[in-house]
Amino acid sequence: MSTMTLIRPEAARTAVEPAPRFTDLLAAEWIKLRSLRSTYWVLALASLVAIAVNINAVHSDLTYIDHPPARLPGFPPFRYDPLYHGLSDISCYLMTIAAGSLGAITVFGEYTTGLIRTTFAAVPDRRGVIAAKVLLIGGITALAGAVVSAVSFFTTNAMLASRHVGLSITEGVCLRAVLAYAAIVPVCALIGMALGALLRHATASIVSLVLLFFILPLMFGGDRYRWLHEIGSHLPLATVGRLTYNPDSSTTTSTWAPSVLDSWITMGVWAAVAVAVTVVVVRRRDV
Template structure:
Protein backbone atom coordinates (compact mmCIF):
# COMPACT_ATOMS: atom_id res chain seq x y z
CA UNK A 1 0.00 0.00 0.00
CA UNK A 2 2.84 2.37 0.85
CA UNK A 3 4.53 1.76 -2.51
CA UNK A 4 1.21 2.24 -4.34
CA UNK A 5 0.53 5.50 -2.51
CA UNK A 6 4.02 6.71 -3.34
CA UNK A 7 3.55 5.94 -7.03
CA UNK A 8 0.16 7.72 -7.03
CA UNK A 9 1.64 10.80 -5.35
CA UNK A 10 4.47 10.92 -7.89
CA UNK A 11 1.98 10.65 -10.76
CA UNK A 12 -0.19 13.43 -9.33
CA UNK A 13 2.84 15.69 -9.01
CA UNK A 14 3.78 14.98 -12.60
CA UNK A 15 0.32 16.14 -13.73
CA UNK A 16 0.58 19.45 -11.89
CA UNK A 17 1.77 22.17 -14.31
CA UNK A 18 4.80 24.13 -13.12
CA UNK A 19 4.21 27.78 -12.29
CA UNK A 20 4.56 30.12 -15.23
CA UNK A 21 7.90 31.89 -15.44
CA UNK A 22 7.79 35.63 -15.96
CA UNK A 23 9.58 35.37 -19.30
CA UNK A 24 6.83 32.97 -20.40
CA UNK A 25 4.25 35.61 -19.46
CA UNK A 26 6.17 38.21 -21.46
CA UNK A 27 6.19 35.89 -24.47
CA UNK A 28 2.46 35.21 -24.09
CA UNK A 29 1.62 38.92 -23.90
CA UNK A 30 3.82 39.60 -26.90
CA UNK A 31 1.98 36.94 -28.91
CA UNK A 32 -1.44 38.23 -27.80
CA UNK A 33 -0.54 41.78 -28.77
CA UNK A 34 0.64 40.89 -32.27
CA UNK A 35 -1.96 38.19 -32.90
CA UNK A 36 -4.52 40.94 -33.45
CA UNK A 37 -4.50 42.18 -37.03
CA UNK A 38 -5.46 45.64 -35.82
CA UNK A 39 -2.28 46.08 -33.76
CA UNK A 40 0.31 46.67 -36.50
CA UNK A 41 -2.14 48.71 -38.58
CA UNK A 42 -3.13 50.86 -35.60
CA UNK A 43 0.48 51.54 -34.69
CA UNK A 44 1.47 52.25 -38.29
CA UNK A 45 -1.53 54.50 -38.82
CA UNK A 46 -0.81 56.47 -35.64
CA UNK A 47 2.82 56.92 -36.63
CA UNK A 48 2.01 58.11 -40.14
CA UNK A 49 -0.64 60.57 -38.97
CA UNK A 50 1.65 62.16 -36.38
CA UNK A 51 4.55 62.40 -38.83
CA UNK A 52 2.21 63.89 -41.44
CA UNK A 53 1.14 66.64 -39.03
CA UNK A 54 4.73 67.65 -38.41
CA UNK A 55 5.82 67.41 -42.04
CA UNK A 56 2.75 69.41 -43.06
CA UNK A 57 3.74 72.34 -40.85
CA UNK A 58 7.32 72.27 -42.12
CA UNK A 59 6.17 72.08 -45.74
CA UNK A 60 3.84 75.04 -45.15
CA UNK A 61 6.76 77.14 -43.93
CA UNK A 62 8.91 75.95 -46.83
CA UNK A 63 6.24 76.74 -49.42
CA UNK A 64 5.48 80.25 -48.17
CA UNK A 65 9.04 81.14 -47.18
CA UNK A 66 9.49 83.54 -50.15
CA UNK A 67 6.43 85.51 -49.02
CA UNK A 68 8.01 86.28 -45.63
CA UNK A 69 9.91 89.52 -45.35
CA UNK A 70 13.62 89.38 -44.55
CA UNK A 71 13.06 90.40 -40.95
CA UNK A 72 10.63 87.53 -40.43
CA UNK A 73 12.99 85.07 -42.10
CA UNK A 74 15.92 86.24 -39.97
CA UNK A 75 13.82 85.96 -36.81
CA UNK A 76 12.75 82.42 -37.75
CA UNK A 77 16.37 81.36 -38.17
CA UNK A 78 17.82 83.21 -35.17
CA UNK A 79 15.18 81.98 -32.74
CA UNK A 80 15.47 78.40 -34.03
CA UNK A 81 11.76 78.27 -34.70
CA UNK A 82 12.36 75.18 -36.83
CA UNK A 83 12.23 73.23 -33.56
CA UNK A 84 8.53 74.08 -33.32
CA UNK A 85 7.95 72.26 -36.61
CA UNK A 86 9.97 69.23 -35.47
CA UNK A 87 7.06 68.17 -33.26
CA UNK A 88 4.02 70.43 -33.24
CA UNK A 89 1.42 70.79 -30.52
CA UNK A 90 -1.29 69.27 -32.72
CA UNK A 91 0.96 66.29 -33.46
CA UNK A 92 1.52 65.80 -29.73
CA UNK A 93 -2.21 65.81 -29.08
CA UNK A 94 -2.86 63.29 -31.85
CA UNK A 95 -0.07 61.06 -30.55
CA UNK A 96 -1.51 61.09 -27.02
CA UNK A 97 -4.98 60.30 -28.32
CA UNK A 98 -3.84 57.42 -30.53
CA UNK A 99 -1.46 55.75 -28.10
CA UNK A 100 -3.72 56.10 -25.07
CA UNK A 101 -6.43 54.33 -27.11
CA UNK A 102 -4.01 51.59 -28.17
CA UNK A 103 -2.88 51.09 -24.57
CA UNK A 104 -6.45 51.01 -23.31
CA UNK A 105 -7.56 48.44 -25.88
CA UNK A 106 -4.83 45.99 -24.83
CA UNK A 107 -6.71 45.71 -21.54
CA UNK A 108 -10.31 46.50 -22.42
CA UNK A 109 -10.22 44.21 -25.44
CA UNK A 110 -9.56 41.19 -23.22
CA UNK A 111 -12.41 42.13 -20.91
CA UNK A 112 -14.87 42.58 -23.77
CA UNK A 113 -14.05 39.17 -25.29
CA UNK A 114 -13.78 37.37 -21.94
CA UNK A 115 -10.21 36.37 -22.74
CA UNK A 116 -9.09 37.85 -19.43
CA UNK A 117 -10.94 35.10 -17.54
CA UNK A 118 -9.11 32.43 -19.51
CA UNK A 119 -5.81 34.17 -18.89
CA UNK A 120 -6.31 34.42 -15.13
CA UNK A 121 -7.61 30.83 -14.97
CA UNK A 122 -4.41 29.65 -16.65
CA UNK A 123 -2.19 31.96 -14.58
CA UNK A 124 -3.75 32.81 -11.20
CA UNK A 125 -0.92 35.27 -10.48
CA UNK A 126 -2.87 38.22 -11.85
CA UNK A 127 -0.36 40.87 -10.94
CA UNK A 128 2.39 39.02 -12.78
CA UNK A 129 0.21 38.80 -15.89
CA UNK A 130 -0.55 42.52 -15.83
CA UNK A 131 3.08 43.39 -15.11
CA UNK A 132 4.10 41.45 -18.22
CA UNK A 133 1.41 43.24 -20.23
CA UNK A 134 2.64 46.63 -18.99
CA UNK A 135 6.24 45.87 -19.95
CA UNK A 136 5.33 44.63 -23.42
CA UNK A 137 3.08 47.60 -24.19
CA UNK A 138 5.63 50.06 -22.77
CA UNK A 139 8.43 48.54 -24.86
CA UNK A 140 6.45 48.49 -28.11
CA UNK A 141 5.10 52.02 -27.73
CA UNK A 142 8.53 53.36 -26.77
CA UNK A 143 10.00 51.99 -29.99
CA UNK A 144 7.09 53.42 -31.98
CA UNK A 145 7.45 56.78 -30.26
CA UNK A 146 11.16 56.83 -31.02
CA UNK A 147 10.48 56.12 -34.70
CA UNK A 148 7.86 58.87 -34.91
CA UNK A 149 10.00 61.43 -33.10
CA UNK A 150 13.22 60.71 -35.00
CA UNK A 151 11.46 60.61 -38.38
CA UNK A 152 9.59 63.83 -37.66
CA UNK A 153 12.75 65.66 -36.69
CA UNK A 154 14.75 64.38 -39.66
CA UNK A 155 12.05 65.09 -42.25
CA UNK A 156 11.02 68.52 -40.97
CA UNK A 157 14.59 69.76 -40.68
CA UNK A 158 15.45 68.42 -44.11
CA UNK A 159 12.51 70.34 -45.58
CA UNK A 160 13.37 73.57 -43.75
CA UNK A 161 17.07 73.06 -44.44
CA UNK A 162 16.34 73.62 -48.11
CA UNK A 163 15.51 77.20 -47.11
CA UNK A 164 18.48 77.49 -44.78
CA UNK A 165 16.17 77.45 -41.75
CA UNK A 166 16.63 73.92 -40.43
CA UNK A 167 18.60 72.95 -37.33
CA UNK A 168 20.79 69.96 -36.48
CA UNK A 169 20.31 67.46 -33.69
CA UNK A 170 23.17 69.18 -31.90
CA UNK A 171 21.13 72.34 -31.47
CA UNK A 172 20.42 73.08 -27.76
CA UNK A 173 17.07 71.56 -26.86
CA UNK A 174 16.84 69.36 -29.96
CA UNK A 175 17.76 66.09 -28.24
CA UNK A 176 15.41 66.88 -25.37
CA UNK A 177 12.60 67.51 -27.84
CA UNK A 178 13.19 64.20 -29.63
CA UNK A 179 13.41 62.18 -26.39
CA UNK A 180 10.42 63.86 -24.74
CA UNK A 181 8.26 63.37 -27.83
CA UNK A 182 9.33 59.73 -28.09
CA UNK A 183 8.46 59.03 -24.45
CA UNK A 184 5.09 60.72 -24.78
CA UNK A 185 3.88 57.56 -26.56
CA UNK A 186 4.52 55.05 -23.72
CA UNK A 187 3.33 57.51 -21.06
CA UNK A 188 0.04 57.94 -22.93
CA UNK A 189 -0.31 54.18 -23.51
CA UNK A 190 0.26 53.41 -19.82
CA UNK A 191 -2.32 55.99 -18.76
CA UNK A 192 -4.81 54.42 -21.18
CA UNK A 193 -4.07 50.98 -19.73
CA UNK A 194 -4.63 52.19 -16.17
CA UNK A 195 -7.96 53.81 -17.02
CA UNK A 196 -9.01 50.73 -18.98
CA UNK A 197 -8.17 48.49 -16.03
CA UNK A 198 -10.36 50.59 -13.76
CA UNK A 199 -13.34 51.13 -16.10
CA UNK A 200 -13.25 47.95 -18.24
CA UNK A 201 -15.44 49.52 -20.92
CA UNK A 202 -14.18 50.69 -24.29
CA UNK A 203 -16.23 53.85 -24.80
CA UNK A 204 -15.94 55.14 -21.24
CA UNK A 205 -12.22 54.39 -21.20
CA UNK A 206 -11.56 56.35 -24.40
CA UNK A 207 -13.63 59.29 -23.15
CA UNK A 208 -11.88 59.29 -19.77
CA UNK A 209 -8.46 59.13 -21.45
CA UNK A 210 -9.30 62.12 -23.63
CA UNK A 211 -10.52 64.09 -20.63
CA UNK A 212 -7.47 63.30 -18.49
CA UNK A 213 -4.82 63.72 -21.17
CA UNK A 214 -6.22 66.43 -23.44
CA UNK A 215 -9.23 68.25 -22.00
CA UNK A 216 -7.83 69.02 -18.55
CA UNK A 217 -4.69 70.74 -19.90
CA UNK A 218 -6.92 73.01 -22.00
CA UNK A 219 -9.29 73.82 -19.15
CA UNK A 220 -6.70 74.47 -16.45
CA UNK A 221 -5.24 77.96 -16.76
CA UNK A 222 -1.66 78.90 -15.95
CA UNK A 223 -2.59 82.49 -15.08
CA UNK A 224 -3.12 81.79 -11.37
CA UNK A 225 -0.73 80.06 -9.01
CA UNK A 226 -2.90 77.15 -7.87
CA UNK A 227 -4.17 76.37 -11.37
CA UNK A 228 -0.64 76.68 -12.75
CA UNK A 229 0.57 74.15 -10.17
CA UNK A 230 -2.25 71.81 -11.21
CA UNK A 231 -1.41 72.29 -14.87
CA UNK A 232 2.23 71.45 -14.18
CA UNK A 233 1.20 68.03 -12.87
CA UNK A 234 -0.31 66.99 -16.23
CA UNK A 235 1.71 65.02 -18.81
CA UNK A 236 0.69 67.19 -21.76
CA UNK A 237 1.91 70.35 -20.00
CA UNK A 238 5.10 68.54 -19.04
CA UNK A 239 5.69 67.62 -22.68
CA UNK A 240 5.11 71.21 -23.77
CA UNK A 241 7.66 72.38 -21.21
CA UNK A 242 10.23 69.85 -22.41
CA UNK A 243 9.87 70.73 -26.10
CA UNK A 244 9.84 74.47 -25.45
CA UNK A 245 12.16 76.16 -27.93
CA UNK A 246 13.98 79.39 -27.16
CA UNK A 247 13.51 81.41 -23.99
CA UNK A 248 10.83 80.11 -21.65
CA UNK A 249 8.57 82.87 -20.32
CA UNK A 250 5.53 82.37 -18.11
CA UNK A 251 4.00 83.82 -14.96
CA UNK A 252 4.79 80.70 -12.95
CA UNK A 253 7.86 79.01 -14.48
CA UNK A 254 8.93 75.48 -13.67
CA UNK A 255 12.05 73.51 -14.33
CA UNK A 256 13.00 70.92 -16.93
CA UNK A 257 13.69 68.48 -14.09
CA UNK A 258 10.17 69.01 -12.78
CA UNK A 259 8.70 68.19 -16.16
CA UNK A 260 10.75 64.98 -16.39
CA UNK A 261 9.55 64.06 -12.89
CA UNK A 262 5.91 64.47 -13.98
CA UNK A 263 6.59 62.17 -16.92
CA UNK A 264 8.05 59.49 -14.69
CA UNK A 265 5.39 59.85 -12.01
CA UNK A 266 2.49 59.39 -14.44
CA UNK A 267 4.11 56.35 -16.04
CA UNK A 268 4.89 54.76 -12.67
CA UNK A 269 1.49 55.42 -11.10
CA UNK A 270 -0.31 54.20 -14.22
CA UNK A 271 1.75 50.99 -14.24
CA UNK A 272 1.08 50.37 -10.54
CA UNK A 273 -2.67 50.88 -11.01
CA UNK A 274 -2.74 48.48 -13.96
CA UNK A 275 -0.86 45.79 -12.04
CA UNK A 276 -2.64 46.06 -8.69
CA UNK A 277 -6.23 46.92 -9.64
CA UNK A 278 -7.00 43.38 -10.85
CA UNK A 279 -5.77 41.58 -7.74
CA UNK A 280 -9.04 41.35 -5.81
CA UNK A 281 -11.65 42.33 -8.37
CA UNK A 282 -13.98 39.81 -9.98
CA UNK A 283 -13.52 39.34 -13.68
Protein backbone atom coordinates in the same frame (compact mmCIF):
# COMPACT_ATOMS: atom_id res chain seq x y z
CA MET B 1 9.31 -5.23 1.14
CA SER B 2 8.30 -2.41 -1.17
CA THR B 3 6.71 0.83 -0.09
CA MET B 4 4.30 3.07 -1.92
CA THR B 5 4.70 6.81 -2.11
CA LEU B 6 1.54 8.83 -2.39
CA ILE B 7 1.78 11.94 -4.58
CA ARG B 8 -0.78 14.67 -4.23
CA PRO B 9 -2.59 15.64 -7.43
CA GLU B 10 -1.35 19.23 -7.06
CA ALA B 11 2.24 18.08 -6.87
CA ALA B 12 1.81 15.80 -9.86
CA ARG B 13 0.28 18.63 -11.87
CA THR B 14 3.15 20.91 -10.89
CA ALA B 15 5.67 18.32 -11.98
CA VAL B 16 3.96 17.90 -15.34
CA GLU B 17 3.13 21.57 -15.91
CA PRO B 18 5.94 23.85 -14.75
CA ALA B 19 5.12 27.44 -13.93
CA PRO B 20 5.27 29.65 -17.02
CA ARG B 21 8.34 31.81 -17.39
CA PHE B 22 8.10 35.54 -17.93
CA THR B 23 9.19 35.08 -21.53
CA ASP B 24 6.21 32.74 -21.99
CA LEU B 25 3.90 35.45 -20.65
CA LEU B 26 5.42 37.95 -23.07
CA ALA B 27 4.93 35.53 -25.94
CA ALA B 28 1.30 34.98 -24.94
CA GLU B 29 0.60 38.72 -24.76
CA TRP B 30 2.27 39.21 -28.12
CA ILE B 31 0.01 36.54 -29.67
CA LYS B 32 -3.07 38.28 -28.22
CA LEU B 33 -1.98 41.65 -29.60
CA ARG B 34 -1.00 40.23 -32.98
CA SER B 35 -4.35 38.46 -33.33
CA LEU B 36 -6.12 41.84 -33.10
CA ARG B 37 -4.79 43.38 -36.28
CA SER B 38 -6.88 46.52 -35.95
CA THR B 39 -5.01 47.56 -32.79
CA TYR B 40 -1.48 47.69 -34.12
CA TRP B 41 -2.65 48.85 -37.54
CA VAL B 42 -4.22 51.86 -35.85
CA LEU B 43 -0.92 52.63 -34.11
CA ALA B 44 1.04 52.18 -37.34
CA LEU B 45 -1.37 54.38 -39.27
CA ALA B 46 -1.29 57.04 -36.55
CA SER B 47 2.52 57.04 -36.70
CA LEU B 48 2.53 57.54 -40.47
CA VAL B 49 -0.06 60.31 -40.26
CA ALA B 50 1.85 62.03 -37.44
CA ILE B 51 5.06 62.05 -39.49
CA ALA B 52 3.16 63.33 -42.54
CA VAL B 53 1.59 66.14 -40.51
CA ASN B 54 4.97 67.31 -39.23
CA ILE B 55 6.58 67.17 -42.66
CA ASN B 56 3.66 68.95 -44.30
CA ALA B 57 3.70 71.67 -41.63
CA VAL B 58 7.35 72.49 -42.32
CA HIS B 59 6.90 72.21 -46.08
CA SER B 60 4.05 74.72 -45.89
CA ASP B 61 6.26 77.09 -43.91
CA LEU B 62 8.99 77.26 -46.54
CA THR B 63 7.16 80.10 -48.29
CA TYR B 64 7.06 82.14 -45.09
CA ILE B 65 10.72 81.46 -44.47
CA ASP B 66 11.62 82.68 -47.96
CA HIS B 67 9.34 85.70 -47.59
CA PRO B 68 9.11 86.50 -43.87
CA PRO B 69 6.33 88.83 -42.73
CA ALA B 70 7.12 92.49 -42.21
CA ARG B 71 8.36 93.40 -38.75
CA LEU B 72 5.75 95.19 -36.67
CA PRO B 73 6.78 98.14 -34.48
CA GLY B 74 7.59 97.04 -30.94
CA PHE B 75 7.89 93.36 -31.86
CA PRO B 76 11.09 91.33 -32.29
CA PRO B 77 12.09 90.25 -35.81
CA PHE B 78 10.60 87.07 -37.24
CA ARG B 79 12.50 83.97 -36.12
CA TYR B 80 11.48 80.52 -37.32
CA ASP B 81 11.45 77.73 -34.70
CA PRO B 82 12.14 74.31 -36.29
CA LEU B 83 11.34 72.46 -33.06
CA TYR B 84 7.89 73.99 -32.67
CA HIS B 85 6.91 73.28 -36.27
CA GLY B 86 8.81 70.02 -36.83
CA LEU B 87 7.54 68.42 -33.62
CA SER B 88 4.01 69.79 -33.72
CA ASP B 89 1.34 69.52 -31.06
CA ILE B 90 -1.15 68.01 -33.51
CA SER B 91 1.05 64.99 -34.17
CA CYS B 92 1.75 64.63 -30.47
CA TYR B 93 -1.97 64.61 -29.68
CA LEU B 94 -2.62 62.06 -32.39
CA MET B 95 0.05 59.69 -31.09
CA THR B 96 -0.96 60.04 -27.46
CA ILE B 97 -4.63 59.27 -28.08
CA ALA B 98 -3.70 56.32 -30.32
CA ALA B 99 -1.27 54.93 -27.73
CA GLY B 100 -3.68 55.54 -24.85
CA SER B 101 -6.47 53.77 -26.72
CA LEU B 102 -4.18 50.83 -27.47
CA GLY B 103 -3.23 50.54 -23.81
CA ALA B 104 -6.85 50.66 -22.71
CA ILE B 105 -7.97 48.08 -25.28
CA THR B 106 -5.40 45.53 -24.15
CA VAL B 107 -6.98 45.55 -20.68
CA PHE B 108 -10.71 46.15 -21.05
CA GLY B 109 -10.81 44.05 -24.22
CA GLU B 110 -9.99 40.91 -22.26
CA TYR B 111 -12.64 41.69 -19.64
CA THR B 112 -15.24 42.35 -22.34
CA THR B 113 -14.62 39.06 -24.14
CA GLY B 114 -14.07 37.02 -20.98
CA LEU B 115 -10.57 36.05 -22.11
CA ILE B 116 -9.20 37.35 -18.82
CA ARG B 117 -10.74 34.37 -16.98
CA THR B 118 -8.88 31.94 -19.22
CA THR B 119 -5.68 33.91 -18.78
CA PHE B 120 -5.82 33.90 -14.98
CA ALA B 121 -6.90 30.25 -14.91
CA ALA B 122 -3.76 29.34 -16.85
CA VAL B 123 -1.54 31.85 -15.02
CA PRO B 124 -2.74 32.67 -11.48
CA ASP B 125 0.12 35.14 -11.07
CA ARG B 126 -1.75 38.30 -12.01
CA ARG B 127 1.24 40.53 -11.37
CA GLY B 128 3.24 38.57 -13.91
CA VAL B 129 0.51 38.90 -16.52
CA ILE B 130 0.23 42.66 -15.99
CA ALA B 131 4.00 43.05 -16.01
CA ALA B 132 4.12 41.30 -19.40
CA LYS B 133 1.36 43.57 -20.72
CA VAL B 134 3.13 46.68 -19.46
CA LEU B 135 6.46 45.68 -20.96
CA LEU B 136 4.95 44.73 -24.31
CA ILE B 137 2.67 47.74 -24.75
CA GLY B 138 5.26 50.11 -23.32
CA GLY B 139 7.92 48.75 -25.65
CA ILE B 140 5.77 48.87 -28.78
CA THR B 141 4.50 52.40 -28.13
CA ALA B 142 7.99 53.58 -27.17
CA LEU B 143 9.27 52.28 -30.51
CA ALA B 144 6.44 54.05 -32.35
CA GLY B 145 7.13 57.27 -30.47
CA ALA B 146 10.86 57.06 -31.19
CA VAL B 147 10.24 56.49 -34.91
CA VAL B 148 7.82 59.41 -35.20
CA SER B 149 10.05 61.74 -33.20
CA ALA B 150 13.32 60.86 -34.94
CA VAL B 151 11.93 60.74 -38.48
CA SER B 152 10.05 64.01 -38.00
CA PHE B 153 13.06 65.83 -36.57
CA PHE B 154 15.67 64.69 -39.07
CA THR B 155 13.40 64.97 -42.11
CA THR B 156 12.08 68.44 -41.32
CA ASN B 157 15.50 69.81 -40.45
CA ALA B 158 16.94 68.33 -43.63
CA MET B 159 14.25 70.28 -45.50
CA LEU B 160 15.16 73.45 -43.59
CA ALA B 161 18.90 73.07 -44.14
CA SER B 162 18.64 74.73 -47.56
CA ARG B 163 17.11 77.77 -45.83
CA HIS B 164 19.89 77.78 -43.22
CA VAL B 165 17.46 77.47 -40.32
CA GLY B 166 17.73 73.73 -39.73
CA LEU B 167 19.00 72.36 -36.44
CA SER B 168 21.33 69.53 -35.53
CA ILE B 169 20.45 66.94 -32.91
CA THR B 170 23.42 68.15 -30.86
CA GLU B 171 22.31 71.79 -30.82
CA GLY B 172 20.65 73.33 -27.80
CA VAL B 173 17.68 71.38 -26.48
CA CYS B 174 17.11 69.31 -29.63
CA LEU B 175 18.06 65.95 -28.12
CA ARG B 176 15.90 66.60 -25.06
CA ALA B 177 12.97 67.59 -27.27
CA VAL B 178 13.25 64.49 -29.42
CA LEU B 179 13.44 62.22 -26.37
CA ALA B 180 10.49 63.89 -24.66
CA TYR B 181 8.40 63.80 -27.84
CA ALA B 182 9.00 60.04 -28.00
CA ALA B 183 8.66 59.33 -24.26
CA ILE B 184 5.18 60.79 -23.88
CA VAL B 185 3.75 58.09 -26.19
CA PRO B 186 4.43 55.05 -23.91
CA VAL B 187 3.48 57.11 -20.86
CA CYS B 188 0.04 57.74 -22.35
CA ALA B 189 -0.25 54.06 -23.27
CA LEU B 190 0.31 53.13 -19.61
CA ILE B 191 -2.26 55.71 -18.52
CA GLY B 192 -4.68 54.11 -20.96
CA MET B 193 -4.04 50.70 -19.39
CA ALA B 194 -4.82 52.10 -15.94
CA LEU B 195 -8.10 53.64 -17.14
CA GLY B 196 -9.00 50.41 -18.93
CA ALA B 197 -8.44 48.43 -15.73
CA LEU B 198 -10.45 50.89 -13.64
CA LEU B 199 -13.43 51.34 -15.97
CA ARG B 200 -13.48 48.09 -17.99
CA HIS B 201 -15.58 49.77 -20.65
CA ALA B 202 -14.55 50.91 -24.12
CA THR B 203 -16.47 54.17 -24.37
CA ALA B 204 -15.78 55.22 -20.77
CA SER B 205 -12.04 54.55 -21.16
CA ILE B 206 -11.67 56.51 -24.41
CA VAL B 207 -13.76 59.41 -23.12
CA SER B 208 -11.67 59.52 -19.94
CA LEU B 209 -8.51 59.67 -22.04
CA VAL B 210 -9.87 62.62 -24.01
CA LEU B 211 -10.89 64.40 -20.80
CA LEU B 212 -7.50 63.89 -19.20
CA PHE B 213 -5.39 64.74 -22.24
CA PHE B 214 -7.36 67.56 -23.84
CA ILE B 215 -10.20 68.92 -21.68
CA LEU B 216 -8.53 69.23 -18.27
CA PRO B 217 -5.65 71.36 -19.63
CA LEU B 218 -8.24 73.91 -20.78
CA MET B 219 -9.53 74.20 -17.21
CA PHE B 220 -6.08 74.71 -15.66
CA GLY B 221 -4.47 77.24 -17.95
CA GLY B 222 -3.53 80.90 -17.78
CA ASP B 223 -1.29 82.83 -15.41
CA ARG B 224 -3.87 84.51 -13.22
CA TYR B 225 -3.90 81.90 -10.46
CA ARG B 226 -0.70 80.10 -9.68
CA TRP B 227 -2.33 77.05 -8.10
CA LEU B 228 -4.39 76.47 -11.26
CA HIS B 229 -1.28 76.80 -13.39
CA GLU B 230 0.65 74.40 -11.15
CA ILE B 231 -2.00 71.73 -11.61
CA GLY B 232 -2.17 72.27 -15.36
CA SER B 233 1.61 72.16 -15.79
CA HIS B 234 1.72 68.71 -14.19
CA LEU B 235 -0.79 67.10 -16.54
CA PRO B 236 0.70 64.55 -18.97
CA LEU B 237 0.79 66.56 -22.20
CA ALA B 238 1.96 69.72 -20.42
CA THR B 239 5.23 67.97 -19.57
CA VAL B 240 6.16 67.34 -23.18
CA GLY B 241 5.27 70.92 -24.04
CA ARG B 242 7.78 72.17 -21.47
CA LEU B 243 10.49 69.70 -22.48
CA THR B 244 10.24 70.56 -26.18
CA TYR B 245 10.30 74.32 -25.57
CA ASN B 246 13.11 76.04 -27.44
CA PRO B 247 14.54 78.96 -25.41
CA ASP B 248 16.11 80.36 -28.58
CA SER B 249 12.70 80.93 -30.15
CA SER B 250 10.70 84.15 -30.03
CA THR B 251 8.07 82.61 -27.73
CA THR B 252 8.19 82.80 -23.94
CA THR B 253 7.15 80.44 -21.17
CA SER B 254 4.74 81.10 -18.36
CA THR B 255 5.81 82.92 -15.20
CA TRP B 256 5.37 79.74 -13.18
CA ALA B 257 6.60 77.25 -15.75
CA PRO B 258 8.10 74.11 -14.12
CA SER B 259 11.76 73.29 -14.48
CA VAL B 260 13.03 70.73 -16.95
CA LEU B 261 13.83 68.28 -14.15
CA ASP B 262 10.38 68.77 -12.67
CA SER B 263 8.77 67.95 -16.01
CA TRP B 264 10.83 64.77 -16.41
CA ILE B 265 9.90 63.69 -12.88
CA THR B 266 6.23 64.43 -13.52
CA MET B 267 6.26 62.31 -16.66
CA GLY B 268 7.89 59.45 -14.78
CA VAL B 269 5.41 59.73 -11.90
CA TRP B 270 2.48 59.49 -14.31
CA ALA B 271 3.93 56.29 -15.77
CA ALA B 272 4.71 54.75 -12.36
CA VAL B 273 1.29 55.60 -10.90
CA ALA B 274 -0.45 54.22 -13.99
CA VAL B 275 1.39 50.89 -13.68
CA ALA B 276 0.71 50.72 -9.94
CA VAL B 277 -3.00 51.41 -10.42
CA THR B 278 -3.25 48.74 -13.11
CA VAL B 279 -1.54 46.11 -10.95
CA VAL B 280 -3.56 46.89 -7.82
CA VAL B 281 -6.91 47.00 -9.58
CA VAL B 282 -6.37 43.79 -11.54
CA ARG B 283 -5.12 41.92 -8.48
CA ARG B 284 -7.91 42.95 -6.11
CA ARG B 285 -10.99 43.05 -8.32
CA ASP B 286 -12.81 39.93 -9.44
CA VAL B 287 -12.91 39.04 -13.10
